[in-house]
Amino acid sequence: MWEFTEIKSSLFEENDNILEIYVGDYHNLILTSNSKLIAFGNNEFGQLGTGNTNKQYSPIQIKLPKLKFNENISNYHISCGYSNSFLYYSPSFSNLEEDLIKLFRRKEFCDISFKTENGEIIEAHKLILKYRLNQNQNQIEKLQEIISKKSIKESNQIFEMIYSNRIINPKLYSEIKEIINSNEKIEETMKRIYLNENENEKDFIIERKEKQYKFPKLILIMRSELYRGMFLSVTEDTSNKVTDYSELSNKSFQIFEYWIYSNQIKDEIQITQEIIDEIQIGIDYFQLNQTNPNLFDLLINKFNNQN
Known part of the structure; x- marks a missing residue:
């Protein structure tokens, strides 16, 4: 008669949630919210992914490939057969708001610090705050004053509300709503900020016909999967690469440059089939179709409307 067996392991932490359980004939794989892949059971054919064929009666953690900047553990999928297991990643491209939150967490992009009531430090990217706090240095100072009276937990909630425009904590939101820029489209604000930003912030060079154009890495990260991988797959990148x-x-x-900043095409631009064919090559190579609406759709719609 079959009976349930309780499995205990220190690998399962208190704040760790099980996302998926995958069951083979004699082996099991568990994916958790803390980016852990846990395995146990028969391993005669190496189906647990441990690198050997030793049976594992107790849960063991299997090393997963390191997640990139825009990847999420919930996008991992596993299939278990009789003597094998198959792990694959199905990407989902996050929107601009989610990208801002993730960039806020990356230390190499942080250049301004906020101190909480207990002296903990929260770091942020000054340019992101500029187009979230009405582009006003006084607003940043007001934010510092608010954070200085809050716990680290409350401070993190405040920053999450600032970047996401979601009211996570109504009481805290009431304290910061006067300084948050929530009335403009984020792309429009981004374009205005970066088109007029200090040259020192435009730290990536695009070369064209012996002329160089400087673009902020942050903008290219937002627009292109190729640039995301180039800038964010390593811990730190301070070089100025040339494309x-x-x-x-x-x-x-001109269309490409304006779209990078605004996610739009200028009204006065006349679109031809030759332009569409030319830009399509760049779209495919630089993997630019990750925003909605994407550049190719905008070109086709404008071309159809003009004809």
Whole structure:
């Protein structure tokens, strides 16, 4: 007669939730919210992924590939057969708001510090705060004053509300709503900030026909999966890489440049089939279709409307 057996392990932490349980014939895999893959059971064919064929009667943690900047543990999927297991990652591209929150957490992009009531330090990216706090230095000072009277937990909630525009804590939101820029589209604010930003912030060079254009890495990260991998797959990247866009015509590059900042196409630009074909090559290479609406859809819609 079969009976249930209680399994205990220090691998299962108090704040760790089970996302999925995968069951083979004689082995089991568990995926948790703390980015853990836990396995136990028969391993005769190496189906647990431990690198050997030793049976594991107690749960053991299996090393997962390191998640990139825009990846989420919940996008991992596993299939278990009789003598094998298959792990694959199905990407989902986060929206601009989610990207801002994730960038806020990356220390290499932080250049301003806030101190809580107990002296804990929260770091943030000054340029992100600029287009979240009405582009006003006084608003940043007001935010510092608010944070200085809050716990680390409350402070994190405040920053999450600032970046996401979601009211997580109504009481805290009432204290910061006067300084949050919540009336403008984030892309429009971003364009205005970066088109007029200090040259020192535009730290990536795009080269075209012997002329160089400086772009902020943050903008390119938002727009292109290729640039995300280039800038964020390593712990730190301080170099100014150069990309050659010499194959684009003047008009195509103007469209590309304006879209990077605004996610829009200027009304006065006349779209031709040659421009669509030319930009399509760049879209595919630089993996630019991760925003909605994407550049190709905007081009096609504008082309159809003009004709």
